[in-house]
Amino acid sequence: MKRQNYNFKLSPDEKNRFLAFSQSKGLALGTWLRALMYEAESTGNAGKSVSRELESIRLELSKIGNNINQLAKYFNQIKEPVSFHTHATQEDLLNEQLDELGKLISKTSKKLALVKPSVHRAENKKDDNTNKSN
Known part of the structure; x- marks a missing residue:
């Protein structure tokens, strides 16, 4: 199954903060965001x-x-x-x-x-x- 892209907007500050945080955890930004979405889906918490x-x-x-x-x-x-x-x-x-x-x-x-x-x-x-x- 081919992966699809999903685009959404972030402010420059959000992008920099999220990128720095994900990198500090040794994760690519996309990997970290997917992990957050999986967690929200599995716990029912957003x-x-x-x-x-x-x-x-x-x-x-x-x-x-x-x-x-x-x-x-x-x-x-x-x-x-x-x-x-x-x-x-x-x-x-x-x-x-x-x-x-x-x-x-x-x-x-x-x-x-x-x-x-x-x-x-x-x-x-x-x-x-x-x-x-x-």
Whole structure:
């Protein structure tokens, strides 16, 4: 079966970003784009899961932040020395929360790097549509 070409337009910035990303992964641009389409087809997702994942990460970051604030408040209110066992337990809990926060920040940064171009395009499209209707 003979392969067919499919043409679509990209801005120069999109082309440069997509090309640089695909090359950084050792893939030709067409190979990378086909892989994305196969993934979307097999999962039924065309990018919507990323926004849900980011919302989930935001909620987790909020929970961890609240836990860290509670621990900080607790330590700041202590008037007398804390026994070694209690202090070690609280310190371990704080370190665990900080580790989780670091992991989520890293995960969020990676997701945002992938989503940012799409969000930017969507915002520009929304602005364009608003300007046209005014």
